[in-house]
Ligand SMILES: Nc1ncnc2c1ncn2[C@@H]1O[C@H](COP(=O)(O)OP(=O)(O)OP(=O)(O)O)[C@@H](O)[C@H]1O
């Protein structure tokens with residue numbers, strides 16, 4: 098049984114058919130890619146799976162359980178972590194606070210601990226902090242820990258977002274254009290980080306990318322979405338040579 | 354630690370650095386000495402300076418009433434408060450630094466309690482000089498509770514709530530009915546059930562009951578308001594405030610529009626002080642915990658908070674009810690300080706005042722709420738001689754703050770007690 102299975106997922110925005118009859122099966126530890134031109138519906142697929150929108154039709158099955166209609170926070174707690182295409186950081190909070198907060202669902206000290214500052218809270222928060230630091234270190238941004246997140250350079254903010262997503266202890270990590278706006282050097286580092294994350298945590302990764310070079314290098318399986326429909330699916334080699342994909346990307350950087 | 358004045362050798366001990374190295378304990382002891390001095394010599398000095406009586410609020414009122422007395426008032430404040438505080442704080446610096454360090458190493462909690470004790474002693478002695486001072490201090494402390502608890506919702510959580518007067522009213526009336534019916538012979542509720550002697554000990558129960566009533570009211574608002582995203586809270590909470598007010602007006606059992614009076618005199622200065630400290634301590638604990646930081650996340654980006662496993666609805670409801678609880682406690686204290694309440698008190702004017710204190714002092718900040726409540730209260734009292742012009746000056750001041758510091762005077766600053774009480778030498 099796959100870790101995450103999506104069957105016949107369909108969604109409309111008014112008259113616009115954003116996603117149509119979408120299917121997917123992700124195995125533990127896999128790295129998979131989702132490509133497609135602007136407005137193809139890639140981000141919508143993420144939003145449907147993570148519960149921001151409720152699909153009009155279809156099933157989203159995580160570990161054998163249909164999670165359609167669950168609140169986003171519950172879906173996240175069940176092991177779907179994500180980053181956002183246009184960074185969604187908390188502008189008044191420090192980097193460390195971001196990564197601490199993402200461990201919210203692990204907290205057991207409850208309101209008593211929060212109101213009275215019990216020893217149990219102190220102990221738990223120390224553990225949370227330690228874990229947050231180790232994730233920040235892994236992403237190479239621990240020296241920013243006490244800074245307000247919006248004061249960081251863009252590349253560092255992306256890393257913070259990734260550390261934050263990892264802090265939720267996901268089984269599958271959804272990355273929406275993790276290298277958008279990065280220079281080639283940062284891009285290479287990000288590829289390394291994604292591999293390292295998969296190898297360290299054994300987490301499956303599902304990523305949306307515009308830079309095909311990166312997708313081809315990183316992913317085991319790639320789907321191509323055009324106008325909400327998957328027109329091609331397969332290993333990088335197949336995708337690269339698929340005439341439909343080439344057509345969809347006509348004039349774009351496809352021949353890598 | 355051994356020689357606290359060591360850095361002086363290398364660095365020039367300028368006036369500023371010299372002051373920066375005085376620990377909080379030093380300032381508090383300085384203030385205590387100044388207040389003692391006022392007790393001993395205040396009256397005589399006032400007479401010598403041709404002041405009609407001891408200036409009651411740092412001479413602020415006197416100065417506006419009779420501008421001729423400005424120099425005398427300034428002298429008084431300088432001689433009684435400022436100079437003694439500075440001199441004592443500076444002279445005891447080596448001692449207070451060593452003491453602070455010792456206490457801090459022993460236990461920061463113990464040290465904090467001792468700081469509070471010294472602070473309370475100074476406050477108590479200062480307010481003892483006149484009943485007016487006692488009343489002002491009590492109302493200011495209550496204002497701190499109201500401001501901070503509203504800041505939790507409007508600042509930390511970033512929603513706009515207008516129901517604080519309603520919560521306050523619920524707390525005030527619940528606590529009043531509790532104490533009036535159980536411990537006093539009143540026309541409305543008949544003879545006392547318990548001996549009056551138990552009253553002061555059960556007063557906390559009355560307040561807490563009031564707090565829970567307010568929290569229950571908050572639940573009624575929270576269920577529809579936080580179901581979906583959007584700005585429903587402002588409207589619903591405003592409606593709630595009016596509903597509570599007219600509900601009380603129509604309940605003859607608790608006095609209707611005439612109000613409810615004769616509450617026993619339980620809210621003395623130590624009681625109000627302890628409740629205020631509890632309020633600040635608990636809210637500060639909450640907002641610094643990960644559970645409390647979730648409020649900031651909900652405010653800054655709710656979608657991201659959701660995606661990071663934060664149960665946003667529960668977070669908002671809890672914080673809203675917690676804020677209401679403290680508004681209820683403050684209301685109960687308020688009723689027992691004035692020993693009279695009527696529904697007209699808990700209207701739009703009250704709302705405007707609390708909102709002003711929150712936004713003036715600073716959003717998302719315990720310091721801000723304290724500064725906002727204290728300065729607005731003192732200003733309100735000090736500007737009293739100006740009568741109607743007071744209501745021009747205060748809003749103007751607010752507008753200025755909004756222009757130059759849109760989030761308030763001391764916004765987004767963590768209230769770090771350890772840092773506050775640490776030695777500085
Ligand atoms: N909440 C919404 N309401 C209405 N239309 C939407 C909404 N979200 C997305 N859309 C539309 O759905 C289509 C797919 O959008 P989506 O953001 O999923 O594209 P994408 O593949 O992620 O594009 P890009 O590469 O630009 O990020 C677009 O036409 C978009 O305008």
Ligand SMILES: [Mg+2]
Pocket residue numbers: 139140141182
């Ligand atoms: Mg997108």
